Amino acid sequence: MRGEPDQHQLEAAAEILRALADPHRLRVLMRLAKGELNVGQLAELEKEKMQTISARLKVLLAARLVNRRRAGQMAIYAIADTHVLNLVDNAVAHACEMD
Secondary structure (H helix, E strand, O other): OOOOOHHHHHHHHHHHHHHOOOOOHHHHHHHHHHOOOHHHHHHHOOOOHHHHHHHHHHHHHOOOOOEEEEEEOOEEEEEOOOHHHHHHHHHHHHHHHOO
């Protein structure tokens, strides 16, 4: 990190942390860390309704933690970048050390 972050950058960071503050959204990110998935695949893996998964993805997308691309009529989701992978890995590793 270079220099002192400005207010806008701090607010963006806080928004990212709020998006990560839900264990269900964290689990979705962990699944996407293994590869791209669509909503139906995530719903099946999570044993949740597609609407529930879509709502979680909407939050993650708004926080720019995931990317979405179209493949025909299907939306495919993936982790946005390695920063997100590192953030999730570090948070989970830190939590595991606390046990």
